[in-house]
Amino acid sequence: MVRIDFNRLRFLVIDDNAHMRRMLRTLLHGFGAREVYEAEDGAAGLEAFTHYIPDIIITDWAMPIFDGLELAQMIRQPGANANPYVAIIMLTGHSEKKRVTAARDAGVTEFLAKPISAKGLYQRIVNVVANPRPFIKTKTYFGPDRRRNVNAAYVGPERRKGGKADTIRQTALLEKVRSPG
């Protein structure tokens, strides 16, 4: 298990449910965190983000005023705030595939489904602290690299276009099937 110096990390917990905020604070203090700030909706969360400059944000999805998805999109604006690279962990009861994809496309760093567990939360925190992914900036996206793994066997179009260093040659599936051996 990776050991993390939690007492030097600054957390911001954003959830409209007071019970959930309390459980998260209890878990984070249990890990050893000292600085845990709270906000109860997306608007207050954005203000707290600007004020406290947390290292890690843990946010719910469904909240009043604006939700966790909109919050992530507002934070992932390069140049618009102090830390557009901040780690965002989305903790939510929504666990359908389309929701996970939407969260990823909004720039969420890690996704954690409720019910919450100490182990699951710890793993997500370790991921963002010890193994952060690079950021990708395109015309339509700014956020953590959505490709978590490099798949050498990938067959399909290379959707990122670039110079030589970024070109990945792909073999059509039909050619692969036809080629001997």
Added chain:
Amino acid sequence: MAPHKNTAAIATYGDHEVIKPENKLRKYVSDTPFVPGEDDPVTRAEMALAALSSEFGAMMDEECQRLDKERHAVMANGFTKTNKEGLFHAAHDIKGQAATFGYPAVASAADSLCRLIEYTPDSSRIPAKLVDQHVDAVRAIYREYSRSDAQDLASMLTVRLREVTDEFLIYENRNRPDILEQITGAPAVVPE
């Protein structure tokens, strides 16, 4: 508080940039190994949460009361935007928290209510009786949780609620193939 200064290595390609921000958090990873007998942070956090568990019953009670209050708001004034969101959020919070509070069998009935609200294109067509049955089921399962046969009863109740709800949703979404796929399709995928 003073903002961090961001320095980042940027590689520019044809239609995108790959940015490697300075990892300011890396310095918080310690190389000191855990010694035998030392409580790891996950165990400590679980113990801290266990210490809170004496309050879980009261918390669950509050969530059930909130659900009931939102139900009454819907019954009194219909599915206005505010009432709809209120009922959905109350059910959604129970779905997410019931297991942590020690009442995992309550979550399925709350989930079924969330699906009913989320996937019905015209909320005014949601049968009031079906809303009542869901809310009453959530509250009854919670209330009778100490019974020895509570799990079996909860399972029977929620399976039936889900069947009736799915039947309704499939009919209401008969012209929306993408939604039908979500209702009847693949289960949730969540990384562990």
